[in-house]
Amino acid sequence: MTKKRAVPEMRGVSAFLSSSVEPDPGSTDSVATNAIAIKKIRLPAKQPRRFFDPEKLEQLVESIKQHGILEPILVRSLPKGQYELVAGERRYRAAQLADLQEVPVVVRELSDQEAFQLALIENLQREDLNPIEETEGVLDLLTLKLKCSQDEVFDALTQMATAQKKGVELSGNVSRRVEAIAEILESTIGLTPESFRTSRLPLLRLPVDVLEVLRQGRLEYTKARTIARLKNDQARQQLLEEAIAQNLPLMQIKERLKTLTATTSHQPTLSDRLVSVSRKVKQGLDDPKKRKRMEKLLQQLESLVEN
Structure with a gap:
C-alpha cells in the first residue's frame, strides 16, 4: 500500500493534527496545541493497533532524537490534568524510548466513540497496514x-x-x-x-499462530495462507518458523507442505484420537468385561484431568 485512503464522512486525523486554529476559550470543542509532559498521557483501554515493528520504531526514535516530533500527537483531556492518547501511538512510544519529557499535542474534546473512531481512521491510513x-x-x-x-x-x-x-x-x-x-x-x-x-x-478464521505472524508483518500473506492449510499444529508451527527464519519462497513452502501433509496424515492428533476412542468406547459398553475395565480406566483419566 503506497498511499493513504480517504475515510467516509470524516475529516481525517490529519485535519486535527495539522490545525493551526487558536483555541476559543468559550468553546468546548476548540483545538488547542500544547507541549505537555509525556507522563500525563495514558493509553486508552481499547487500541486498534496491536503490533509495532521494532526496527521501524527504533528508526523513529533516532529521528526524534535528531529532529524532535514533527507532527503532534492527538489527545483528549481527562480529569485531574491527565490526557488520553487518541492518535499517534507510535510517536508516543518512540518519544518515551527517546526519553523526551514533553511532547507536542493537539487536544480535542471527544467522546469515547469519537476517540476510538479517530484512532481507527489513523490506523487504516497507515501505509504499512497488513x-x-x-x-x-x-x-x-x-x-x-x-x-x-x-x-x-x-x-x-x-x-x-x-x-x-x-x-x-x-x-x-x-x-x-x-x-x-x-x-x-x-x-x-x-x-x-x-x-x-x-x-x-x-x-479471521486462520489458525491463531498464523494470524499472529500476519499481524506482526513477519511473513507475506500468500505464504501464511498456504501454511495455514497444514492442520497439524506442531508441524504448522515448525513450517512457520522455518519460512520466517529462512525466508522460504512460496514454491518451496508448497513443496514442504505436501511432504508434511503426507507425513502427518498418518499421525492423528491427540484430539482426533480421543474422538475415535470415545466412539469405540460407546460401542464396547455392551460387553460386561470390557465395561468393567473401561470404568477403571475412566476413573484414572478423570483423576488425571482433575489433578
Missing part, C-alpha cells in the same frame, strides 16, 4: 458507523450473497445496510462487499 489489521480495522469501523455488531455485518453480507445466488431482492433494511457497507469499503480499502466477504473475512 491484510489482517486492515480487515479487523474496517470491521471495527463498520460497526461504529452502522451502529451494529460484527455478527450483523456478517449476516448482512451472507444474506447479500444468498440473494445474489438465488436471484432475489434483499429486504429494505438489509439492502440499506449493504449499501452503507459498500460505501465504507470503497472509501477505505477499495473492495466491494462480495470481495470483502470472500477474500478478507476468511482471514
Whole structure:
C-alpha cells in the first residue's frame, strides 16, 4: 500500500493534527496545541493497533532524537490534568524510548466513540497496514458507523450473497445496510462487499499462530495462507518458523507442505484420537468385561484431568 485512503464522512486525523486554529476559550470543542509532559498521557483501554515493528520504531526514535516530533500527537483531556492518547501511538512510544519529557499535542474534546473512531481512521491510513489489521480495522469501523455488531455485518453480507445466488431482492433494511457497507469499503480499502466477504473475512478464521505472524508483518500473506492449510499444529508451527527464519519462497513452502501433509496424515492428533476412542468406547459398553475395565480406566483419566 503506497498511499493513504480517504475515510467516509470524516475529516481525517490529519485535519486535527495539522490545525493551526487558536483555541476559543468559550468553546468546548476548540483545538488547542500544547507541549505537555509525556507522563500525563495514558493509553486508552481499547487500541486498534496491536503490533509495532521494532526496527521501524527504533528508526523513529533516532529521528526524534535528531529532529524532535514533527507532527503532534492527538489527545483528549481527562480529569485531574491527565490526557488520553487518541492518535499517534507510535510517536508516543518512540518519544518515551527517546526519553523526551514533553511532547507536542493537539487536544480535542471527544467522546469515547469519537476517540476510538479517530484512532481507527489513523490506523487504516497507515501505509504499512497488513491484510489482517486492515480487515479487523474496517470491521471495527463498520460497526461504529452502522451502529451494529460484527455478527450483523456478517449476516448482512451472507444474506447479500444468498440473494445474489438465488436471484432475489434483499429486504429494505438489509439492502440499506449493504449499501452503507459498500460505501465504507470503497472509501477505505477499495473492495466491494462480495470481495470483502470472500477474500478478507476468511482471514479471521486462520489458525491463531498464523494470524499472529500476519499481524506482526513477519511473513507475506500468500505464504501464511498456504501454511495455514497444514492442520497439524506442531508441524504448522515448525513450517512457520522455518519460512520466517529462512525466508522460504512460496514454491518451496508448497513443496514442504505436501511432504508434511503426507507425513502427518498418518499421525492423528491427540484430539482426533480421543474422538475415535470415545466412539469405540460407546460401542464396547455392551460387553460386561470390557465395561468393567473401561470404568477403571475412566476413573484414572478423570483423576488425571482433575489433578
